Amino acid sequence: MIKAFENYEIWFITGAQLLYGGDAVKQVDGHSKEMVAGLNDSGRLPIKVVYKGTANSSKEVSELFAAANNEKKCIGVITWMHTFSPAKMWIHGLQILHKPLLHLHTQYNAEIPWDSIDMDFMNLNQSAHGDREFGHIISRMRIRRKLVVGYWKEEKTQNHIAVWERVCAAWADAQDMLILRFGDQMNNVAVTDGDKVAAEQVLGYHVDYCPFSEVLSYFKEIKDADVDNLVATYFNEYDHDSSLEDKTSEAYKKVWNAAKAELALRAILKAKGAKGFTTNFDDLGDVDVERSGMGFDQIPGLASQRLMAEGYGFGAEGDWKSAALYRSIWVMTQGMPNGCSFLEDYTLNFNGEQSSILQSHMLEVSPLIAASKPRLEVHFLGIGVRKSQTARLVFTSKVGTGVTATVVDLGNRFRMIVNDVKCIEPKALPKLPVASALWIPQPNFEVGAGCWIYAGGTHHSCFSYDLTEEYWQDYAEIAGIECVFINENTKVDEFRKELRFNEVYYMLNKALL
Structure with missing residues (x-):
């Protein structure tokens, strides 16, 4: 991380739901923690990403976004839908969010495990349509955001996130300029x-x-x-x-x-x-x-x-x-x-x-x-x-x-x-x-x-x-x-x-x- 940005952080929130049970959410949580650690360890992001957990309901989304608004160190929020996250539960939170938003369309695993893929894997790894559901509600609500599409471990994906982080730092700096x-x-x-x-x-x-x-x-x-x-x-x-x-x-x-x-x-x-x-x-x-x-x-x-x-x-x-x-x-x-x-x-x-x-x-x-x-x-x-x-x-x-x-x-x-x-x-x-x-x-x-x-x-x-x-x-x-x-x-x-x-x-x- 760059010293000039050491007092800033970016929050990472993963969209999920309880339809598939608590064990599935635990897996989502584990994957998210690994991804955030990987982003921070890449050496490409100038500002630390902080994982804030999964959002499984409208109440949790609103509480997380309200907390982001109130935390001075938080200068932006990254959202990712690991699994299918019904978009209506994001409405109230998006209505109150005042920090810059990045929607990351990615997936925990890079390739489909062709020989072992089953319905449990399909249910858990639903970013392909979970992110579309989330993208729809953002578009319908006319929410401004950056969309980054790509595998989270790839350099070009991380570079796009890094650009946005630097812009978020400048935006935060301008708010009391x-x-x-x-x-x-x-x-x-x-x-x-x-x-x-x-x-x-x-x-x-x-x-x-x-x-x-x-x-x-x-x-x-x-x-x-x-x-x-x-x-x-x-x-x-x-x-x-x-x-x-x-x-x-x-x-x-x-x-x-x-x-x-x-x-x-x-x-x-x-x-x-x-x-x-x-x-x-x-x-x-x-x-x-x-x-x-x-x-x-x-x-x-x-x-x-x-x-x-x-x-x-x-x-x-x-x-x-x-x-x-x-x-x-x-x-x-x-x-x-x-x-x-x-x-x-x-x-x-x-x-x-x-x-x-x-x-x-x-x-x-x-x-x-x-x-x-x-x-x-x-x-x-x-x-x-x-x-x-x-x-x-x-x-x-x-x-x-x-x-x-x-x-x-x-x-x-x-x-x-x-x-x-x-x-x-x-x-x-x-x-x-x-x-x-x-x-x-x-x-x-x-x-x-x-x-x-x-x-x-x-x-x-x-x-x-x-x-x-x-x-x-x-x-x-x-x-x-x-x-x-x-x-x-x-x-x-x-x-x-x-x-x-x-x-x-x-x-x-x-x-x-």
């Missing part, structure tokens, strides 16, 4: 705005405004010795020119001030219990910071980069939806090797089949995706309320495939847009000292970029090398939101039809409600 907006959204920008009340109702997280004056109250309390220690950490962890360590230089002062800003942001995030934040480059305290000393003397790009690497959600220009989504990606990918980041579509490179999009931001890209050790540099940044020399980590991303995602507010619903991308080797950027990635949206630039725009996708997105479409499919299913995928199989006309059909579906669904 606080995002702080340090300043407001950037004026007149549509995609970074949205309905915060609806977001909390549907996705769980809460968004609060925090005036920058409150950040500065923490900034004033930061001790110089702590800043000195953090600057030493910078010099130890990142490549840099030795001249940067000259304490009499302007560049050193900028690094020192960036470290103080990081400590201030850490302090307020910890004090508030926040899991993510946004910034706005037009709101950093007093405009005349040199005179008043009451503000950041530069955009806190270095702080944002480092905080993202530690799991804090981040969104630029007040983009609270991206901040929350990045936090969820970071949670999902704990223990995975390749990294994730908030990114922005910056500029296009038309080059035939290699046409691509340069992903960057002014400064705020997570070093988790860096191809090599990041370099600490100080350069002028002429944007926002602080046009000044600014500290940042400079690097390019790894070459490889990944997936990027965004959530947009369409007024009557949230839509998740997911695009497979291929990160390619960038050319040198001698006059653009920022962190960056260069990718080709799949299946190619024209289709990938075009479908993203047709879907209303943002210029901000949250990227991971380790996640796949399956993670976002599971996430959208748990959340009950629309999700569209752009991948190697996408055709523009079919994608546009899907968007139109979805629009009709959600309009009718809202009207019926």
Whole structure:
């Protein structure tokens, strides 16, 4: 199990009944215990599965699901019908269950024992139609769930369960997620705005405004010795020119001030219990910071980069939806090797089949995706309320495939847009000292970029090398939101039809409600 998930558990409940007698239920129980132990011992599941016994009646189902709701460690429930479990006995329990549900369609034994199979075996091993009975009632009740079909010992079956477990962890984390907006959204920008009340109702997280004056109250309390220690950490962890360590230089002062800003942001995030934040480059305290000393003397790009690497959600220009989504990606990918980041579509490179999009931001890209050790540099940044020399980590991303995602507010619903991308080797950027990635949206630039725009996708997105479409499919299913995928199989006309059909579906669904 992964240490980051050690306080979570998944409950496993087996459906049965007493029609075949107590001895049969004992066998069901024994098989279930063996299966759960096998899943945990496989080394493929990041979160421990806890067997909670057989459910043989409506009362037992309701009690188990009510207990799952009330147990904070339980972040999801797996159900499996070992034998025939009449589905009507699951109705009341399913009506109250608030945790994510996975229906596992499997069987204790792999193959039919052709030479010895008899009616007793048939009666006991009835997953073939017991799971269909259970699947029917879930479908009739319109219960959202993940269905995994396959033999429980097989790697691919366990991998599907593992994906869902990671998504459950991110979902549980989002239910008490606080995002702080340090300043407001950037004026007149549509995609970074949205309905915060609806977001909390549907996705769980809460968004609060925090005036920058409150950040500065923490900034004033930061001790110089702590800043000195953090600057030493910078010099130890990142490549840099030795001249940067000259304490009499302007560049050193900028690094020192960036470290103080990081400590201030850490302090307020910890004090508030926040899991993510946004910034706005037009709101950093007093405009005349040199005179008043009451503000950041530069955009806190270095702080944002480092905080993202530690799991804090981040969104630029007040983009609270991206901040929350990045936090969820970071949670999902704990223990995975390749990294994730908030990114922005910056500029296009038309080059035939290699046409691509340069992903960057002014400064705020997570070093988790860096191809090599990041370099600490100080350069002028002429944007926002602080046009000044600014500290940042400079690097390019790894070459490889990944997936990027965004959530947009369409007024009557949230839509998740997911695009497979291929990160390619960038050319040198001698006059653009920022962190960056260069990718080709799949299946190619024209289709990938075009479908993203047709879907209303943002210029901000949250990227991971380790996640796949399956993670976002599971996430959208748990959340009950629309999700569209752009991948190697996408055709523009079919994608546009899907968007139109979805629009009709959600309009009718809202009207019926």
